[in-house]
Amino acid sequence: MLITVYLIAITAEAMSGALAAGRRRMDMFGVALIAFVTALGGGTVRDILLGHFPVSWTQHPEYIYLTVCAGLSTMLIARFMHHLRELFLVLDAAGLVAFTIIGCNTALEMGYSLPIVIIAGLITGVFGGVMRDMLCGQVPLVLKHELYASVSLLVALLYLALDHYQIPADITLLAVFSTGLAIRLSAVRWGWTLPVFEYANEHW
Amino acid sequence: MLITVYLIAITAEAMSGALAAGRRRMDMFGVALIAFVTALGGGTVRDILLGHFPVSWTQHPEYIYLTVCAGLSTMLIARFMHHLRELFLVLDAAGLVAFTIIGCNTALEMGYSLPIVIIAGLITGVFGGVMRDMLCGQVPLVLKHELYASVSLLVALLYLALDHYQIPADITLLAVFSTGLAIRLSAVRWGWTLPVFEYANEHW
Amino acid sequence: MLITVYLIAITAEAMSGALAAGRRRMDMFGVALIAFVTALGGGTVRDILLGHFPVSWTQHPEYIYLTVCAGLSTMLIARFMHHLRELFLVLDAAGLVAFTIIGCNTALEMGYSLPIVIIAGLITGVFGGVMRDMLCGQVPLVLKHELYASVSLLVALLYLALDHYQIPADITLLAVFSTGLAIRLSAVRWGWTLPVFEYANEHW
Numbered sequence: 001m002l003i004t005v006y007l008i009a010i011t012a013e014a015m016s017g018a019l020a021a022g023r024r025r026m027d028m029f030g031v032a033l034i035a036f037v038t039a040l041g042g043g044t045v046r047d048i049l050l051g052h053f054p055v056s057w058t059q060h061p062e063y064i065y066l067t068v069c070a071g072l073s074t075m076l077i078a079r080f081m082h083h084l085r086e087l088f089l090v091l092d093a094a095g096l097v098a099f100t101i102i103g104c105n106t107a108l109e110m111g112y113s114l115p116i117v118i119i120a121g122l123i124t125g126v127f128g129g130v131m132r133d134m135l136c137g138q139v140p141l142v143l144k145h146e147l148y149a150s151v152s153l154l155v156a157l158l159y160l161a162l163d164h165y166q167i168p169a170d171i172t173l174l175a176v177f178s179t180g181l182a183i184r185l186s187a188v189r190w191g192w193t194l195p196v197f198e199y200a201n202e203h204w
Numbered sequence: 205m206l207i208t209v210y211l212i213a214i215t216a217e218a219m220s221g222a223l224a225a226g227r228r229r230m231d232m233f234g235v236a237l238i239a240f241v242t243a244l245g246g247g248t249v250r251d252i253l254l255g256h257f258p259v260s261w262t263q264h265p266e267y268i269y270l271t272v273c274a275g276l277s278t279m280l281i282a283r284f285m286h287h288l289r290e291l292f293l294v295l296d297a298a299g300l301v302a303f304t305i306i307g308c309n310t311a312l313e314m315g316y317s318l319p320i321v322i323i324a325g326l327i328t329g330v331f332g333g334v335m336r337d338m339l340c341g342q343v344p345l346v347l348k349h350e351l352y353a354s355v356s357l358l359v360a361l362l363y364l365a366l367d368h369y370q371i372p373a374d375i376t377l378l379a380v381f382s383t384g385l386a387i388r389l390s391a392v393r394w395g396w397t398l399p400v401f402e403y404a405n406e407h408w
Numbered sequence: 409m410l411i412t413v414y415l416i417a418i419t420a421e422a423m424s425g426a427l428a429a430g431r432r433r434m435d436m437f438g439v440a441l442i443a444f445v446t447a448l449g450g451g452t453v454r455d456i457l458l459g460h461f462p463v464s465w466t467q468h469p470e471y472i473y474l475t476v477c478a479g480l481s482t483m484l485i486a487r488f489m490h491h492l493r494e495l496f497l498v499l500d501a502a503g504l505v506a507f508t509i510i511g512c513n514t515a516l517e518m519g520y521s522l523p524i525v526i527i528a529g530l531i532t533g534v535f536g537g538v539m540r541d542m543l544c545g546q547v548p549l550v551l552k553h554e555l556y557a558s559v560s561l562l563v564a565l566l567y568l569a570l571d572h573y574q575i576p577a578d579i580t581l582l583a584v585f586s587t588g589l590a591i592r593l594s595a596v597r598w599g600w601t602l603p604v605f606e607y608a609n610e611h612w
Contacts, residue, residue, distance in 0.1 A: 021347070022403025029354060030347030031401050044253070049452070051461030053255030054316075061319040075401045082405060112462075115469040130543075135334075137343040139545040143429070143438030150437060197439050197483045199430025201490060225551070226607025233558060234551030235605050248457070257459030258520075265523040279605045286609060339538075341547040 001173060002098060007066065009095025010039040012088055014067035017132050018074035019081070024136050028072065034132055035071020036064065042128035046103050046120050050110055089188060090181070096148065097180035100125040100155045101173075118156045125152035147187035150194060155180040205377060206302060211270065213299025214243040216292055218271035221336050222278035223285070228340050232276065238336055239275025240268065246332035250307050250324050254314055293392060294385070300352070301384035304329040304359045305377075322360045329356035351391035354398060359384040409581060410506060415474065417503025418447040420496055422475035425540050426482035427489070432544050436480065442540055443479020444472065450536035454511050454528050458518055497596060498589070504556065505588035508533040508563045509581075526564045533560035555595035558602060563588040 017038025021031040040057050047055040057063045074081070081088075103124025107117040126142050126149050133140040142148050155176055162172040186192065221242025225235040244261050251259040261267045278285070285292075307328025311321040330346050330353050337344040346352050359380055366376040390396065425446025429439040448465050455463040465471045482489070489496075511532025515525040534550050534557050541548040550556045563584055570580040594600065 019403050022401040023406065024343055025400055025402050026347045027349050027398040027400045029398055033347060048252060048456060049463055051463065055253055055255065058316060058320045061317060064319055078403050112466060113469060115472055116466045134338065134542065135344065135347065139432055140543065143434045143441060143543065145435050194435040194437055196433055196435045197430040198433050199427050199486050202431065223607050226605040227610065228547055229604055229606050230551045231553055231602040231604045233602055237551060252456060259457055262520060262524045265521060268523055282607050338542065339548065339551065
């Protein structure tokens with residue numbers, strides 16, 4: 001089940017990355033690269049930071065084909081996609097949960113300590129979007145507002161807690177996905193945000 | 205021969221990186237760093253993604269001296285360089301081909317599958333420029349227009365095809381360089397581009 | 409002693425990173441991430457480039473807590489911090505020296521050649537700030553002016569020279585810190601800069 005959600009999620013992330021590339025009037029190569037980076041960049045940063053070689057997608061060329069094709073197809077169907085905004089919000093939220101769990105598992109299997117496991121989950125969930133925004137010349141959205149990284153953090157904590165008490169995997173996944181989706185979609189619906197830090201002094 | 209072209213190419217890339225730094229009014233350190241990153245950044249990203257340690261330039265301090273000196277010399281001779289625009293276009297195109305082949309070879313030697321070998325070639329060819337543009341605060345040019353990454357992709361495919369049919373190395377290099385240079389220079393001359401994706405909806 | 413200076417320095421760097429995040433009106437997550445990256449990003453880039461796995465902070469969760477807490481506390485005490493500008497200049501300079509020495513030591517222990525040892529020191533000293541500026545959407549300050557990277561370079565050279573002549577560690581550290589602090593603070597006080605490269609030709 002996690003793999004299915006993961007494949008749907010990287011497709012959705014790749015398509016949202018392609019739209020961001022389209023907003024910057026990139027060419028086909030730019031669209032394909034941003035799609036790939038948005039979908040697989042978080043896992044790549046995680047693998048490199050954890051010293052987890054070979055990096056995951058180098059062993060799964062099908063992920064590359066999937067994300068690049070999803071990105072390029074978006075060029076054709078973009079005009080119809082605003083009808084699907086809500087569907088994509090749900091897929092993106094499901095992806096955030098799946099990415100976070102997969103990131104935690106990677107670090108767990110390598111024997112890292114709990115704080116690093118949580119950070120590995122967060123990075124997998126969040127850094128694809130960070131790299132997309134930086135390649136598009138923008139300050140990463142996830143640093144500015146929206147409850148996004150926080151959802152990833154909560155998902156990681158909940159997942160590790162349930163794992164610790166040896167709850168069966170099915171129930172754990174069900175609980176983590178429903179909680180993660182509920183919080184993320186509520187955050188979007190009601191505009192929940194974290195406190196913002198404003199500091200006006202440019203010189204120091 | 206490939207090494208000679210490589211050394212000329214990293215020198216030319218370092219000098220073009222230094223000009224980009226000069227456009228942003230950077231100091232000597234900025235110029236040296238941008239020169240180094242433009243010339244050797246693509247290979248560095250490739251080595252890290254493939255888990256190819258030690259990273260190439262850490263075993264070749266002469267590459268570091270060469271690119272840093274080329275960058276700093278550019279500060280002195282920049283005023284004469286617009287006469288050499290066409291020469292640099294050719295050197296840059298030759299560099300793109302050389303970088304791509306070297307990138308493919310690195311991945312081949314490590315036993316990666318063909319799609320990863322091609323991507324390793326592309327990254328080596330293209331990412332020095334991506335990192336230069338990002339450090340200069342610009343959306344990477346290679347994502348926007350110009351047939352640049354596509355040339356790298358074609359070069360990688362042609363190189364691997366000739367390699368597969370065990371064509372002698374000299375002929376392979378000759379064929380790949382002449383094809384790559386011809387396409388790249390034609391693309392610049394006649395303004396060939398890939399289709400651009402425009403998507404105006406900022407909200408979704 | 410080096411460890412004490414290091415802990416004080418990453419705290420100070422985290423707080424200055426948090427102020428930069430505040431200037432971009434980031435939320436709590438953005439502040440925590442920028443604080444972490446500013447303080448520990450240089451060492452992370454060094455570890456990855458040298459193939460030094462596991463990356464240092466993954467073995468020291470206390471560094472993560474320290475930098476994240478320092479960043480978040482800055483949100484509360486920012487309004488009082490302009491009184492402490494001079495203190496932070498000194499802490500930042502001491503941090504630059506400590507980061508550089510630690511970076512050199514990491515590369516020395518791994519048996520890298522001298523040029524790579526020096527570059528490892530420079531990267532550790534400088535790249536936290538580079539990554540902070542890039543995440544904040546700015547061209548890295550260290551590439552533009554201020555004698556900052558140069559101080560790191562001088563510190564690395566002096567440290568390796570004293571190490572080569574087997575000067576006792578206490579005296580070496582004393583000499584390196586006093587020289588580094590003196591140059592850095594003089595550079596700030598009297599506005600010392602490196603020559604700047606201006607190149608106006610946008611087209612080539």
